Amino acid sequence: MVPIAMKGDHFLISTLAILASATFLASAYDPSPLQDFCVAVKDIKSGVFVNGKFCKDPKLANANDFFFSGLQNPRNTKNPVGSNVTAVNVDNLEGLNTLGISLARIDFAPNGLNPPHTHPRATEILVVLEGTLYVGFVTSNGDGNRLFTKVLNKGDVFVFPIGLIHFQLNVGHVNAVAFAGLSSQNPGVITIANAVFGSKPPINPDVLTKAFQVDNKVVDYLQKQFWYDNN
Template identity: 70%
Template sequence: MLFSHFHQNQDQEINKKFTVSIHIHMAMKSLSFLAVLSILALTLPLALASDPSPLQDFCVGVNSPASGVFVNGKFCKDPRIVSADDFFFSGLNRPGNVNNPVESNVTTVNVNNLGGLNTLGISLVRIDYAPQGQNPPHTHPRASEILVVQQGTLLVGFISSNQDGNRLFAKTLNVGDVFVFPEGLVHFQFNIGRIPAVAIAALSSQNAGVITIANTVFGSRPAIDQNVLARAFQMDGNAVRDLQNRFLRV
């Protein structure tokens, strides 16, 4: 009897320790899960954000610090002296000068010439194309783009990333047609018609930035080593030198 009672007490003690161990393990897993959730909650808004959201009704960008605080790349104009003119731009009705090597012109309306766009996360461009003119392959590092054709016929497209196999998504657009270019992807427009073409595009940043691929690669200052480009593009060094000379003159 005593021996049996001793073993019964010992079994109960082991069960208690095992139960406590399970509860501790589950508690640690719960804490770990909560910690991961907390980190995700803190980082996701940062990862998904583009331009920061405005913290006031408006923040008209000015280049002088005399009358404001620095917000999102610009100083805010004193709200007491803000007027309707700070939210106004005139000139998108006028064709741009397409007398250049690519025979196109981009008229930009962003925070640098329309201060009222500061903190609003949007901007606008007008693009003019001569017949056979193009907006050459380029990318906007800070914005997606939506384009609508106002006049003429355009061949447009973008290329997906390396991970997606560099697929080309292209379409022929006529008047009233719309096309979207995802943020950061290389894209282009080409006037395949016989008359000048015009497009209006909106971008999801007050200052989207632009990187024209050919200018960047062959026209950098100082120039990229010719051996690097010859290997990257599988070209002869003389051909690389010729391209660099062309773009450095632009």
């Protein structure tokens, strides 16, 4: 009999393999590199500027430039939205620079939400490792803002097309975990509520009262709230 822990390890390995394969087969949104790699470096005196980052001399690259550790550890979800996103992108894994992919672990408390948001530079493919998630995305205005939703269980996969508003909600009674592959080394994230009501400086209330067709007291209340960033 295979130990339960070993089965869990096999599932995690299989999950990461699926994400890697899917991301590789998809056309990366970032420009294709013209060399093996271009490891990002913070010292601008020793690099060449490519894709928003300075790159070190390829001859100075080493295995640590392509290594990140820690995604096996659960994250703290004790916050207003009940979720925590751990991104692995070019900012913390420099070897991703110019390669057109990134990864994220998303932890959910029961009833935890990854609020409606968009990735301006990436398509996202999500796989559930534990728990049950209600997920969905909304199409663009020209398509009538149609809502596509699905309830995902362990092992299920869902795709969120580039630039479209999407979300994930834990509808189970236990913690949930998902991994996401993204088709950009730096996909970016815009959380809708944070951007609209928590911008700095604030958007003119006249704009928001007209856009949302609500009283200015409602807009004033929303702009005074603390909009938590779970990323």
